[in-house]
Each structure stands twice: as structure tokens, then as C-alpha cells.
Amino acid sequence: MKKIIIAVLTMASLMACNNGQNHTATNADFAKTVDDYYEERLKLFPLEATFQGDDRYNDQLPNSISQEFLDQTRAFYGSYLKKLTAFDREKLSEQDQISYDILKRELELQLEQFTFHLEYVPFSQFEGLTLTFGQLGSGAGAQPFATVKDYDDWLKRVSAFRVWGDTAVANFRKGLAAGVVWPKSLVEKMIPQMTDLVVTDPTKSLFYGPINRLPKDFGEADKTRLTAAYKTAILEEIVPTYKKLGDFLKNEYLPKARTSSGVDAWPQGAELYQYEVRTWTTTDKTPEEIYQTGLKEVARIRGEMEKVKTQVGFTGTLDQFFTHLKTDPKLYPYKQPKEVLAAFNAILAKIEPNLKKMFTQTPKSKFEIRQTEKFREASASAEYNPASADGSRPGIFYVPIPDATKFNVTSGMESLFLHEAIPGHHYQISLQQENTDLPKFRRFAWYGAYGEGWALYCESLGRELGLYTDPYQYMGALNDEIHRAIRLVVDVAIHTKQMTREQAIQYMMANEPIAEDGAVAEIERYMAIPGQALSYKIGALKIRELRAKYEQQLGDKFSLAAFHDEFLKDGCMPLDVLERKMDAWAARQGN
Template structure:
């Protein structure tokens, strides 16, 4: 990519001397690059926690009150100003790469500005997302917030000092929602309360937030160690713990009685409009909720037929529902005794696919990779997940696995497909290669679009056989379980938020169509209730990627290279699906 940019620049220099139009185009591209850079830099100042998560430590001491009206006004002005600057450019005069950036940013700004009409700040957090959870990860000393230097430790104290104000604002925002009718379902609120109260301690040395002090570097002076220890104890006792206590008490005493018994956001003010907006945001398509619902029903039927084949292959006599029960209850599928056994099993999966990765991928990440158990404070309601590496390589990409009880970890749950999705070559390859591509504008190096990123990760699950996995029919059944899980999401997410499907009906539908426990199905359905539309991005994105691959395999015949297809898909980073298809079509034309 960089070579192509340099070649273009050289050609422009050679022929530009006698071409006023070319001079204008070059100048426009330079000005355009400045707009992109300014957008990225100003956005980091507005959202410093995102900067920290990217490994940019300039704003590690800042915690904006991002749910306050002042902050909302500031960000709205920022997006509007950037949009006005973007509109001064003639897209036709931009380079091919800049046209991609133009299309991405234009769409992003429009969606950002559209969100304010829905007042989502009146539900400032839930049991899956929000600062209350992120704050714990940052302050534990095990997350993205660095604790290596004295300045690092001082930065966190300054950042933590703003948490109490944020907590008060969150309560005020919830109260506005209680008046306007924008409230969470009761079933979600009861899960949020212990997340607050579990972080309330009387002894600051027993707090999650005392973790960094327990790991004070030996190189620190005695004076610094004493000062920081005292500061952290004071911050925990006087700011952090009181804020979590206040939030927990408010949720239990004031908010829970006002929470709703309905499941979908269609009952909220502007609920139907908000859901259509979220569908467009998460899928990066113009598909309607009804269209997506029908895709889900079709995919569920197709994958169930594949499951029937596996049931026959292993010689199970009984219905598919009985086979699901067998997979969930037979003790032979629960071989692990301790968390290390589970983590070692994932390491074995990595070792198995490594030889085949070289065949299907040209570029691989420089960023290091680790497999870790999810922290105790959040594992009860956590799913397996990937936390991205820092761009500078100082922090590895981490595949987190929640293991509350290793003896209840089921090997047929799709361990191989889970690893392909969350770890390698899924999120770790996609996110790391994007961040490491310094020729991309920074706003694209660190961008995220669920339909692209989650679509890619789900597509990677379909590479199992090509990478040497799924040789065990039970692991393949697990992969089908993961695939049908994403198809079910299309049915229940749309059902919950547009078709009056209840929480209980959605749980029942999920359990009838995949081998999942009631506890697991409940956590999943409550996630879709908390984050409407997000769950749609996986299957919609994966179907588009597979559609593109099949199209180019047919068009190019012997000229099609899977490794080259993957390279082209990944090299320019996250983008909306329509922008992606246009880019990939141009690639296919060049291959001919």
C-alpha cells in the first residue's frame, strides 16, 4: 500500500509541472489528509479512554463527563464542524484511497449526528457496557491503563478523581429517563446492582483498584511508594467506593421499581426509529429489520439440517433436541478440572492451526498474543472476548476466557470456532494488522465497524476445516452451534425490538435451536436487550464476506488466491460493507 502511494506521488510530481488540474488535486489531497488527522486527534481529546485503549498515553489522566449535556453539546459541535469541512471537498478529485476515507467519514459523521435525537444518554450504562465496567478494568492494573512509571500511577489518580462526578451525572441521567420513559428492563437492572455492590469494600487494600499498588515497581523510590500507597487508599475510600455504593443504592432503591417489564426498545419514546437507526449503524447496510429477520429464519433452517448430519454421523438415536440435551449433560464433555486445563486446550488449538495459517494469509500481525482467564470481578456475566493490542506493541492482544468453574466448561461448546473468532485469525489478525498499517489515516487505523470486524471473525469460524480443525465431529457440531447462534440472533434481536417477542420467548427459541444452557441463553438474550442491533452485525457481515469470496472464486477461476483475497480484505482496515464491496470489486478486476 505504501509503495502504491509513493508511486502515485512520484507520477504526480513528474507530470504535475505542466498540469494546473493535477496541482489542485494534490493540494486537495493534502488538505484532505489534514482534515482526517485533525478529526482523529480532536476525537481522542474528547474520548481519552479510547486513546488509552489504543495505547496512546497522552490523555491517561483524563476522564470526561461524557454523559453531561455540556459534553454532548461539545461533541455535536465537533461532528458538525468536521462535516462542514468534509463537504468542501470534491470527491471526484480525491485519490482512490482518499475516496474510501471520504465515504467512511461521511457516513460516520451522519450517523453520529443522527444519534442525538434519541437521547441515549438517559441510559448511561447497563450490565454489559458502560464506564462502571471499563473503569474497573482500567483501574485493576490488568487492563489498558499502564502502571509502569510514577507518572502512570499519578495519571490514574487524576483520572479516578473525576469518577464521582460522572457517577452523580449518571444518576441524574437515569432520573431523566425515569421521567421520559427511557428505562431499562427490570431483568437487566437486577444484574447491574451486584456489579456495583461487589466493588464496595471497607478495607481499601481489598479493593480491585488496589491492584496497581500490589505491583509497585521495585525501581520506585521509598518516598514515591509511600505517597502513592496513601493516595490510592484515599481515592478508593473517599471517591471510588462511595461512588459505586451510591450507584448500587440508587439502582436498587430508586431505579429498579421504575424499570420496565417489557423486553424491546420499541416501547420507548422513538423506540422503533431508534432501532432502525441502530440496525443501520451496526450492519452498515440498508436492510430492514423484517429482511434481517427472514434471513435469520432461513439460516437457522439451513444450519439445523447440517446439525442433523452430524447427529447421524456420531450414531445418536433421537431427535435433534435430545442430541442438544446429550451434548449439554453427558459428563464426558466436561473433562476439565481447573482453569489451566481450559487455557491449555486453547493453546493446543493455536498450535494445530499455525502451520496452515501460512498458506491462507500473506501478512500476519507483529503484535504479540496471549490467552488469559477473565478477571473474577466481571467473569460471572462476561463472554469470551478479545482485547486489542496497543499500537506500539507494548501490550499484547489478549483472548479472555471466563472460567467461573472449570468443571462446567463444555468441550462441545465450540472451542475451536471460538478461538478462530475471538483470537486467531479472527479479531487478533484483523485488529492488529489494521493498527499496524501506518499508511492508513489514523481515524481508519483505529476504526471499528461491527459488520466488518465481527463479520470477519464469524467468517473465520468457517475456515476451520481449511486450517486443520473440525476433524472431531463434536467440535464441528460446536462450530455449527456457534454459527446457528449468530443466525438465531437475527431472529430474536429483531423479534425482541420490533415484534413484541418477550425475553422468555426469545430464551425458549434459542434453547430450542442450539445446545445452550438456560443460563447461557438468558445471558445472551439480555445482552441483545441491553445493546439492540449489535448482535446483527456478525451474521450480516459474514454472509457478505462469503458472498464476495464465492463471487470472485467464480469470476477468477484459477486466478483466485484465497491468501490474496484475505490480504485485500484486511489491508485497508474496517469499513462499511458497501464501501468494502466497491473496493473488493476493484481488486477482482485487477486480478483479471
């Protein structure tokens, strides 16, 4: 369950003030405070620094689930909330007021999380250090392996992994005692993720990847030393830790895992879910409001699907059409993973001419499409991994292709690309990171309602970008859209209405053409990270609402490119802060 919302942004630009020296001093002090917050935070969470391309802490791996660390972070957030609220918000520049509002909300939420003891479920089948560690140590992720120091840095991180693993076991035991326990179906997925990394031959380990790619310019002595050290680290540190975790989950935790699906089974479960809804949607909407919105959206999109069914001449029911989409061999044209990747590259070529009309500002960061690594593709979704802030690592759109012959064209390839790649996550995250006028805590921040909302909104731009001309690809886009609407229904129902895992899977399969294994993976994801799946649709609805409002308000003065540029230029923020900023922009356009 993601409880560290990645903070984002750079040096606060000192906005010129017109109110004399006191005002200037206030802004300078504020800029220093938010920069100090960001720098201190990176020391606490060095993995965030690594993912941002900041290599200062690449040798560190704090025991982030220990009581000592939790006490330290609580004190850190409390201290900065006190420093922040000492400023008079009204005396700050417009950009600093945005920073103030974002940071105040963030600090208050972070402090609130400690009451729920989320350290009692230190990882799940969907996220956690157990999975991130494999990505970093494979040599193909964010952890750099270019210099001898890089290789030594990773060895130091490895040396701390066993301590983290021991604490994870201890914390899971505390969770068992307190009634904060994962559902059985999730634990069954977690066990093979541990055991698959247990090897007897270190050269067969995922973590041997960096040795297989040792730079040619390393001296022979370093090559020999590092090869031996990595073999030892794999056999004496990494493998025993994954084995211990796998054995514990299988022998001790699984028999006591719960059969219920929602967090309402936990002590304080109802309060936790409301907290997660506020965190992920960045709104004060109630779970029930969101549930009702979901039901309405599912009904609306089903109406659109009926139109496509009629357009392609299918005469059966919508359910029968879903079955046809899943079983018609013509909709499975691929034989090799490279053909799937080529199809995604063709989508990029098709939209490029129209992107120029809809965006004035585009990222400098490079972009690549890659197949997801074998070790994690079985449980992975297509995803975007951001470029490093300095541009040394490209933004990467990862596509899991366990079997190319089972890749269906109506899986929404066009809408998926718009969402995960361009202009979705790649444009939004890259432009945010590249904006060095933003304070760092904002440059590198992430809010799902903004970021995922933007990506889902980008799916709705398909026709304007020259896509969705094939009714089956448009059906794929509708599949993706209804998928996000279904999330509003099942996420709330699982966690507040005792909807079971099986009922949620059936509801999903009844309303979109998704294979059962896909529905299972999705529903189990919502069980593992309550509320996160709500952020997409809630954010996209807000962006559409704002666009429609300004189109009506400004008439001929409305520019879609200017709207997009303004939306993206200041980076991720909660939706209420966003609306205030966009209203101010619209007022300026109207003058």
C-alpha cells in the same frame, strides 16, 4: 448501548497524484483534515486513546454523559461534516475516497444519535464506564502502571469519576421521566456489579491492584505517598460512587424499571431500532429482511446438525441430542482453568502450518491467551482485547472460566478461537493498527459488520485450517454458527415484534444446546445493545458472498491468500465501501 463507534486510523498517506498540483494540494488538505479529526476526537474521548496505547490523555476522564459534553460533541461532528463535504470526492485519490466515504457516513450517524437521548441510559449490565473503570483501575488492563506519572495519572482520572457517577444518576432520572428506562431484568444484573465493588478495607478493593504491583524501582517516598493516595481514593472517591449508583438502582430505579423487553417500548423506539440496524450492519437492510434471513439460516444449520447427530450414532431427536451434549460427562473433561487454557493453546499449534497458506500478511503484534479476571468473569463472554498500536501490549484472548468442570468441549472451542483470536480479531485488528499508511481515524476504527463479520467468516475456515475433524468440535462450530443466526431472529423480534425476554430465551434454547444461564446472558445483552448482535452474521454472509463471486469470476486467477490480504489491508469499513474496494481488486486480478 454503544453509541461511540470507536474511530480508527493513522496519518493519511499522501497518495501520489497524476493530475497536477491542484490535485496534490487537495489530497494534502484532505489528509490534514482527517488527521485533525482524529486528533481532536482523542481529546474528546481520552479513554479511546488509552486503549490504543496513546498515553497523552491518561489523566483525563471527561463527563461524557453531561449536556455540556453532548453539545460539544455535536458541534465537533457537525463542524467536520462541513469540512469534509467541502472536498470534491472525485478529485481525491482512491484511498482518500475510501476515507471520505467512511468518515461521511460516520459523521452523519453520530449526528443522528442525539435525537434519541441515549445519555438517559448511561450504562447497562453489559457495558459502560462502571465496568470499564474496573478494568482500567485493576492494573491488569489498558491503563499503564509502569511509572510514577502513570500512577498519578490514574489518581486524576479517579477524581473525575464521582462527577460522572452523579451525572449518571441525574440522567437515569431524566430517563424515568421521559420513558427511556431499562428492563427490570437488566437492572437486577447491574446492582451487584456496583455493590460488589463496595469495600471497607481498601486493600481488598479491585482498585488496589496497582499498589500490590508497585514497581520495585520506585523510591520509598513515592511508594509511601502512592499507597496512601490510593487508599484514600478508593475509600473517598471510588467506593462512595459505586455505593451511590448501587443504592440508586436498587431503591429508586428498579421499582420503576419496565417489564417489556424491546426498545419499541421507548418513545421513538422504532426509529431508534432502525438507526441501530443501519449503524451495526452498515447496510440498508430492513429489520424484516434480516429476520427472514435469520429464519432461513436457522433452518439450514439445523439440517447440518442433524447430519452430525447421525454421524455420532445418536438416535433421538435434535432436542434430545442438545440435552445429551449438555449432560454427557465425557464432554466435560476439564478440572482446572489451566487445562482449558492449554486446550486453546493446542488449537493454535494445530492451525499454524495451514495459516501460512491462507495469509501472506500476518501481524507483528504479540498474542496471549488469558483467563478473564475474577471481578467480571461471571457476566463476561470470551473476548479479544486488541494489542496496543506500538506493540508494547499484546493482543489478549480472554476466556472466562468461573468453573472449569462446567466447560463443555462442544461449546465450540475451535470455532471460538478462530473467531476471537487467530485468524479472527487478532489478525484483523492488529494488521489494521500496524498499517501506518492508513489515516489514524481508520487505523483505530471499528465496524461490527466488518470486524465481527470477518471473525465469524473465520469460523467457517475451520476445515481448511485442519480443525473440525472431531464431530463434536464441528457440532460446536455449528452451535456457534446457529447462535449468530438465532440472533437475527430474536434481536429483531425483541425490538420490533414484542417477543418477550422469556420467549427469546426459549427460542434460543430450542435451537442450540445452550444452558439457560447462557441464554439469559445473551438475550439480556441484545436487550441492552439493540442491533449489535446482527452485525456478525450479516457481515459474514457478505464476505462469503464476495469470496464466492470472485472465485467464479476469476477462476484459476483467484488466490485465497490474496483475497484475505486485500480484505484486511485497508482496515474496517462499512460493507458497501468494502464491496466497491473488493470489486476493484477483483477487476485488477482479472487483467
